[in-house]
Amino acid sequence: MEIIIATMPLWVAIVMLVVLQRPSQQAGLATLIAAIGSTLLFPVFRLFPGQLLLALVKGLATSLSVFYVLFPSLLLYYLLKSVDGMSLLGRGISRLVPERDLQVLLLVIGFAPFAESVSGFGVGTILVIPLFLALGYSSAQSAILGILGQMAVPWGGLAIGTLLGAEITNLDPSILGSTTALLTAPLPVVYGLVALAVSGGKKSVQRRWPEAIAAGVLLTIGVWGFSWIPGVELAGVLGSTLVMSFLVVWANRKLFHKLFHKLFHKAKRKRPVNLVNSARNSSEKTAHDSAEHGITKVSLGQVIAPYGILTAILLISRLVVPLKIWLKSHFVISIAAINLNLPLLYNPGFYLLLTALATVTILGTVVHKLRVITIQAWQQFIPGAIALACFLAASQVMQASGMIASLGMAAATLGDKYIWVAPWLAALGGWITGSNTASNALLSQLQQEVSIQSGLPLQWLMGAQNGASAHATMISPARAIIAATAVGWSGAEVFLLRQMGLVVLGAVAVIMSLLVLAVP
Numbered sequence: 001m002e003i004i005i006a007t008m009p010l011w012v013a014i015v016m017l018v019v020l021q022r023p024s025q026q027a028g029l030a031t032l033i034a035a036i037g038s039t040l041l042f043p044v045f046r047l048f049p050g051q052l053l054l055a056l057v058k059g060l061a062t063s064l065s066v067f068y069v070l071f072p073s074l075l076l077y078y079l080l081k082s083v084d085g086m087s088l089l090g091r092g093i094s095r096l097v098p099e100r101d102l103q104v105l106l107l108v109i110g111f112a113p114f115a116e117s118v119s120g121f122g123v124g125t126i127l128v129i130p131l132f133l134a135l136g137y138s139s140a141q142s143a144i145l146g147i148l149g150q151m152a153v154p155w156g157g158l159a160i161g162t163l164l165g166a167e168i169t170n171l172d173p174s175i176l177g178s179t180t181a182l183l184t185a186p187l188p189v190v191y192g193l194v195a196l197a198v199s200g201g202k203k204s205v206q207r208r209w210p211e212a213i214a215a216g217v218l219l220t221i222g223v224w225g226f227s228w229i230p231g232v233e234l235a236g237v238l239g240s241t242l243v244m245s246f247l248v249v250w251a252n253r254k255l256f257h258k259l260f261h262k263l264f265h266k267a268k269r270k271r272p273v274n275l276v277n278s279a280r281n282s283s284e285k286t287a288h289d290s291a292e293h294g295i296t297k298v299s300l301g302q303v304i305a306p307y308g309i310l311t312a313i314l315l316i317s318r319l320v321v322p323l324k325i326w327l328k329s330h331f332v333i334s335i336a337a338i339n340l341n342l343p344l345l346y347n348p349g350f351y352l353l354l355t356a357l358a359t360v361t362i363l364g365t366v367v368h369k370l371r372v373i374t375i376q377a378w379q380q381f382i383p384g385a386i387a388l389a390c391f392l393a394a395s396q397v398m399q400a401s402g403m404i405a406s407l408g409m410a411a412a413t414l415g416d417k418y419i420w421v422a423p424w425l426a427a428l429g430g431w432i433t434g435s436n437t438a439s440n441a442l443l444s445q446l447q448q449e450v451s452i453q454s455g456l457p458l459q460w461l462m463g464a465q466n467g468a469s470a471h472a473t474m475i476s477p478a479r480a481i482i483a484a485t486a487v488g489w490s491g492a493e494v495f496l497l498r499q500m501g502l503v504v505l506g507a508v509a510v511i512m513s514l515l516v517l518a519v520p
Contacts, residue, residue: 112149
């Protein structure tokens, strides 16, 4: 009976979003009401008023970190959109990688994992979706492709969730990172093929399946190898950089072949100069044509600059250790009672805000439209923020009342057969919380206890925990809301859950199968 009661809020969320297809705000509110109602009606999960209020405030506190990232990212998007910068950036990507199928692979397996690895918090989704829109894909395609790009979540935010799971269970972070990479090894390839099918159908898959497999394998090998050296923190950044480099070189292999051929055969120096001049003339012609047709009044360099600034300052803030320590210890909003620890200068939202302010200066012409642009960003932000706060508050109520612990302990009674359940429990934690970090914080101790009692190897249980929870976040209400907000499509959460649900369930099944094979 306890299990049935504990799953009630989850069933409410599923019914509201998938069956009744209600907007995320309504679904989030209904889920929160169901969670609160369960604590009021059933003594086994009873919370005193003070405990209930504390859980609700914790949910809001958890939301603040996401809000801090989401609004500045929307502001940056609308700033660039106001000068048609996203279209110009899309044309720039088209020139860098002319073939559309390779563009999809570049963004899904390369750029999105890179952005997520640098910043976390779903920033990869927020940054990549406008690029798909600029390349001419529909809102539905762009949202799905943006979510598929979340394949490197275990290494997101410089592997903050993986590091937390390792710390809780006293595992070496490199071991946990590499084990996670092995258990999720086929998934980048699968997501790459799915991305081709979504963007161009069966023909795209037939044309570019070798490149999808190569890029996916390269990402897996990259995150596995880089988890050992230099370490799990940079594994996602370096692995995705490897993929992007490969796809750019492959897309321009004929040009590179000609250049190398000329170089090794002592070609005249004037030829490379002419190539540079030709590229410069082409760029100038594109800018002239764009201005002539009234498409944009800014250059490609002005549009690229904000992304370059964002990447540079994020990497500096994460890789310069003394600066990182200072940023994490100054201007921190910290309230232990509600588990709030928001380092204002270290959170990715701060760097998105700085980038947005820098963009105003870089673009120049948007200054007089700044008020209107801010209002547009705010109007798109509010519905998603309300829904997100409701879902996260519901998850905190479920945790405080013991509902999640009850589900976990029931699973732990299975003994060594628990190996079949561990990935699904981890996925449930990721789906509820919308965060790999939160799921690891919630369930890592349980995984460790089951390992002690059953003799199942901890590193493999935690690898499944880390991987399955991360991939389940792709269709969590919180992430679906972020994607829907990024495309400006009210009600897209329902569509995304229906379209991506089977893909993610299949991903968890793959992790389970590999876990069973790995553990004798």
